[in-house]
Amino acid sequence: MAADTTEWKIKKLIQDLKDQYSKTVRNNPDTVAQIESAVRILSFLVAGRFENGEILSELIYSASNLLVFLNDSVFKAASKYVSKVVNVTKEKIKRWLTVLEYTEVFLEMAAKKKWGTKGAWIVITIIQIMKTALRFYVLVKLDGGIGSTPAIQPVDREILKTAEDEHDNLEDAWDEEAAYSAQEKTFTLQSSGRQIRTLQAAEPGMRTWGVPESGTQSPQNSVLNRKRKMLNQPASKLTKQRKWAEGLHIARPMAHLISMYISGLDSWKPFLLACGMDVTSMYLMGDTKDLNAKEKAELKRRNMMLLYYLMRSPFYDKYTKMRFIAIFRFIAQYVPLSGFIIRPLLEYLPTWQRMYFYVWTL
Incomplete structure (x- = not known):
């Protein structure tokens, strides 16, 4: 009986803290936004200034994204403009996917620091297996339609106003x-x-x-x-062809990893395989006129992400690297004040390019 009473008190305390936090967030939206921005800026200021500064910077950046995600959830829960969640399972899976996508770079960097390159690749593989399995489950079992990255997008809080007087x-x-x-x-x-x-x-x-x-x-x-x-647009019902297209998009990261394991990090085969799967997926999607606005925006983002192949090895090492560096150095030298931004960017570029989840993110 005493154990049950203690458990009840703990649950009540946690619920009270949740309610108090939600109330504080809803009543102070401007302050909340300023705190989120400050945390994100701090992540950039920390990088390179301390030992393990890159890991600390990524931890703070991940925390800032999770903070925005948490506060968005509070605003959406209180907003009368957001429909009630119909499929709880789908929503939970999307939340887990979002958390994974916001923390994957930090987990990769931490694993590399703790266990070396081999440990980092093990963590990368585990994360990709989890993401692939969850996305396929949403697509096949829950008719999730076209997924986005992150799975739950940040929202424009202007449309989630909850104060009745506003x-x-x-x-x-x-x-x-x-x-x-x-x-x-x-x-x-x-x-x-x-x-x-x-x-x-x-x-x-x-x-x-x-x-x-x-x-x-x-x-x-x-x-x-x-x-x-x-906000409340349901996922479009996908045709069989579009399901194949979405399946190719979901499977691409695992196919790329397996191909790298077989062919080696410096081989062109993983690069060409991934690029081919992305292009084929976009082609199979066909005309997007019948899709809703969010899905059109996601497909547009995927089209833009094809430019990322310019930054992906081995294409980057062979063709892009020296050209990018030369262009950035020219701008830093001749454009006033640009050096304050470009020189730190050039210093961080090798670190950024070595991170799998920076370069090969879904």
């Missing part, structure tokens, strides 16, 4: 504006007597001359509502 103030301000008479937003042509909208009354980017309608939604609210609808 929302009411927006609505009241527009109701007051909409209550103005059309005559205050128009002028009458003397010859024809026709009413025409004034320039001041025209919406940005929409210079129409028609008479404004009362009760029309404000441009700001219109944009926010479109973004809020995107």
Whole structure:
């Protein structure tokens, strides 16, 4: 009985701490954002200044991402614009995937420091196996559709406003504006007597001359509502071809690792295999007109990520490295103040290029 009472007290204490933290985050969104930014900036300031500074920097950077992820969850839970989670299993898996993706570089660096190169590759392989298995489970068993990286994206908190007075103030301000008479937003042509909208009354980017309608939604609210609808868009039902395409995208990291183990780190075979799988996946996706906005954005990101092959060995070692360095040094020498950014970047570039999860991230 005493053990049950102690366990109940511990659970209650944890729940009270969670509730207090959530309340503090919701009531102080600006302060929360400043703290998140400060932690992220600290990660850049620490790098290279202490022994094991690179690992410490990556730990702080991972912590900043996890902090943003945690606070986003608080804001979404309190927001009336976010639908309730329908598939709890899918949501839990996405959370685990997000945590893995935010911490994988730190885990790789820590493993290399603790156990050497061999230990780092073991950790890399374990993480990739976990990510691949979880993503395939979401795709095949849960009809998860097209996945994103990270699995749960950071959100625009402007669309998650929870304070009722903020929302009411927006609505009241527009109701007051909409209550103005059309005559205050128009002028009458003397010859024809026709009413025409004034320039001041025209919406940005929409210079129409028609008479404004009362009760029309404000441009700001219109944009926010479109973004809020995107929050709750369900995953598109994928055709068999698109499932193969998504499967290729998910399997690419493991295929690349296996190919590197067989052919060696300096071989072109893993590079060409991974590139071929990425290009084939994008081709099989076909026309994206029927996909929702989030899925289109993810496929656009994947297209852009093809440029990463310029930074991936052995292509980087053979063709890109010296050209990039030469360009950056030229900019640092001749563009005022650019050296403050570019010189530290050049110093960190070898470390960045050696990290598997920096260069070969999904």
